[in-house]
Amino acid sequence: MPRKFFVGGNWKCNGTRESISKIIEEFNKGPSVADADVEVVIGCPFVYADYTREKLRQDWALSVQNCWIGKGGAFTGEISAEMIKDAGIPWVILGHSERRHLPELKESDETVAIKVAYALANGLKVMACIGELLEEREGGQTQAVNERQLKAIAAKLKEEDWKNVVIAYEPVWAIGTGKVATPEQAQEVHEQVRAWVASNVSPSVAAEVRILYGGSVTAKNSAELAGKPDVDGFLVGGASLKPEFLDIVAAYKHK
Numbered sequence: 001m002p003r004k005f006f007v008g009g010n011w012k013c014n015g016t017r018e019s020i021s022k023i024i025e026e027f028n029k030g031p032s033v034a035d036a037d038v039e040v041v042i043g044c045p046f047v048y049a050d051y052t053r054e055k056l057r058q059d060w061a062l063s064v065q066n067c068w069i070g071k072g073g074a075f076t077g078e079i080s081a082e083m084i085k086d087a088g089i090p091w092v093i094l095g096h097s098e099r100r101h102l103p104e105l106k107e108s109d110e111t112v113a114i115k116v117a118y119a120l121a122n123g124l125k126v127m128a129c130i131g132e133l134l135e136e137r138e139g140g141q142t143q144a145v146n147e148r149q150l151k152a153i154a155a156k157l158k159e160e161d162w163k164n165v166v167i168a169y170e171p172v173w174a175i176g177t178g179k180v181a182t183p184e185q186a187q188e189v190h191e192q193v194r195a196w197v198a199s200n201v202s203p204s205v206a207a208e209v210r211i212l213y214g215g216s217v218t219a220k221n222s223a224e225l226a227g228k229p230d231v232d233g234f235l236v237g238g239a240s241l242k243p244e245f246l247d248i249v250a251a252y253k254h255k
């Protein structure tokens, strides 16, 4: 089965009702993808999930950007996987580098892995993010870091869980910096990630799991990146708040 191209938008902690309404109006003008070889998912802030769902075209799905590590209860300020599911939101982004590395958050590999397993067990689909820091890349640690992050997640999943996971490779040095990985750099890591999954999960999961690239993806660079064999889509930050996101979605045609 060929891997269906996947374009996720990650709005991060951005937006007002007014700006969301405006950008959705633009998005809703784009061609239908209902029968196209692409899946589109918008990751919005929790508080705007209902508002976004109400306005957003029906052929695009909704995601949130985090969830609590386990069952809900006395965890002030947190949102559980059960609540996300109950609210009718199919996807959650987990392990984003901002959550892994911001000093205020510092989510460990283990925390991310527990969240991924719990969200899957409660019926959500997960965009699981991995990626190396600049100093790790410069220190020749790229593969080791990505594999360490993946290994923590894989250790908690059963083989059938993987059908509800997409992996987002987001090199931290490329996020929000305008410094996109070259198509060759992205392909090299995606190939390593797929090979790791083949050896450590199963060859069939490796063949089917979608590996997204994230980090300064724009309308300009998306077509060439999409042309690489192991790039199955994108997780887009800044450009997912702009009309050019429609052009990034259209990059599936370069597959």
Ligand SMILES: O=C(CO)COP(=O)(O)O
Residues within 6 Å of the ligand: 010, 096, 170, 174, 175, 176, 177, 178, 214, 215, 216, 217, 235, 236, 237, 238, 239
């Ligand atoms: O972090 C990202 C998506 O999750 C990427 O962000 P930018 O596209 O703004 O670099």
